Amino acid sequence: MRALKLAALMLLAVACAKEDANNSGTASSTASSHGSVDLTGAGATFPYPLYSKWFSEYAGSTGVKINYQSIGSGGGIRQLSEGTVDFGASDSPMSDEEMSKAKGGPILHIPTVLGAVVITYNVPRLSVPINLTAKTIADIFSGRITKWSDTRITSLNPVLTLPNTDILVVHRSDGSGTTYIFTDYLSTAVPAWATSVGKGKEVKWPVGLGAKGNEGVAGQVKQTPGAIGYVELAYAKQNSLATAAITNKAGKTILASVPSVTAAAAAAAKALPANTDYRISIVNAPGADSYPISSFTWILVYQHQTDAAKGRKLIDFLNWALTEGEAEAPPLDYAPLPSAMAASVKARLTTIDLAASK
């Protein structure tokens, strides 16, 4: 009797163990296709809200998990150069010097969406947006125009009564793609700016206060009557900030919006050579409907992928992003690529080569 019981127990134990083995087998196979992280990326904070939506939707439909650290464009470029991530992301194109230092060889710039920079200001009791030209903006941000009632501003705004108050310039204190786009625009449109201040993620501002982040600039402008600053379009729209209309290259005064930013990209794309590497600036773009202070944001990938499986996943994801992904952009206030351009960028993805896995 006792021996029988023991045998029964042993049988049970064996059965359970087998069951466990089966379970763990299925569990581990799911983990490899769904549970673990397949691709890692790092870089720009500006497109992060859109990218994180892309990654979660893409994981939902294909099971490919992408882990992205929004540590800033500089960090993204550094990590890609060191080869610690599968892709980087940046709001400003890499310089030739930075590209030459990358350990994994040539890097492709894949434009994903567009961002724009708007001028926000705090002048009470205005019925319509202030109109500004590149020259006026440069004069304000370099301290040559110090009062709102300056004729160089009032002549552009005959319908507005502007107060005789001091202008307080607020700029970003942290290194930022937003500053790069803004100073790139002023450098392109105003020669004097290019030689005096120049362009960069941080520049030596002749006047004004530095505030950290879009929220810092917007907060300072909101609190200080007479203040003027620049922030991302998406941030300005989500917080309903007053934004200036800018005179574009065609001489038309235009407000920033998703369509006017995409129009700028479309107009700039027409002038592109067929073999462009997309490290291009589209500020001060031609075209009557183009908003002049806009720019691409890029995903950076190595042209030679050393891990064929990962490389395949990366190409598939980028193809998805440039097709389905683009439609997600406007609701989040990012401007999608013009459709012709998205097609030619996708064609460029085919130049990525997948070395045989070692």
Added chain:
Amino acid sequence: MTALPAHWLDKDRRELRLKESAASDRIYELLTTACALVVPALVVSIAVAIFAAAWPAFAKLGLSIVTSSNWDVAGGHFGAAPAVFGTLVSSAVALVIATPLAIGVAIFLSEFSPVWLRQPVGFLVDLLAAIPSVVYGLWGIFVLIPLLREHVMPFLRDTLHLGATPFFSGPAYGPSMLAAGVILAIMALPYISAVSREVLMAVPRSQREAALALGATRWEMIRDAVIPYARSGIIGGIMLGLGRALGETMAVTMLIGNRPEISASLLAPGYTMASLIANEFSEATNDLHLSALMAVGAVLFIITLIVNAVARWLVWSVARSRAQ
């Protein structure tokens, strides 16, 4: 019987101790030794890493990192003198405001406060140290800066006519050296007051009774018998607060205006070394720029070391002068 030589006795005792010590004692000793060695090793490795990363900038730019005022990343100029200046001035402003307040709080709590009030007030003051610095920054933006801009700055500059001096002249936008100094004062205050309170409470009763017995009033007792006794501890507390002020980053970045310029006026915006690093590090890709930021970190490291050394020397010299 002849006495055993002293060193024999000593040897016996040592052997006895070794026999008595169990294995657990050895382990305990090893563990604590390891703890004691790990921390200094950490400090040294941090210093080595910072100076190694900063070396290219020091080699290329030399002392101009701390003497030049031209910080222009695009142009390749890295002169952080305004940030060094801002760190020192904002911390000095903080101490000027915080020290009397904190010592006042400490004297009240140790000498005058009814017993039932001592605990809650002491607790609330200590609680200031527990608030995250980004919360101080937000409070600074939404409460402190409007208050300074609308009331305090015009009062100092116009009503008191301090605008005639260079220290309070110029327009008042809000974000400024003064705003940073005030927020740093609030942040340093709990450190100074907590230490001062403890050392004041530790002054022996006999010290107070002796002063009173000589006919001193209460204020004279505190001034002549209690505070001198506690002086070295209070200085230690002030230095602890200064250390807090020198290294604070987030709240200062949000309130100082981040302008790399040396201005005599406290109403003007400024910059500090910690906020310079916090602002630019994440987007820095150029090697010299990164190295220059590390060099600024190294300078900040050296300044805090100097402050600590001065603090120790002050505490030591005050203690010695009392002993004599």
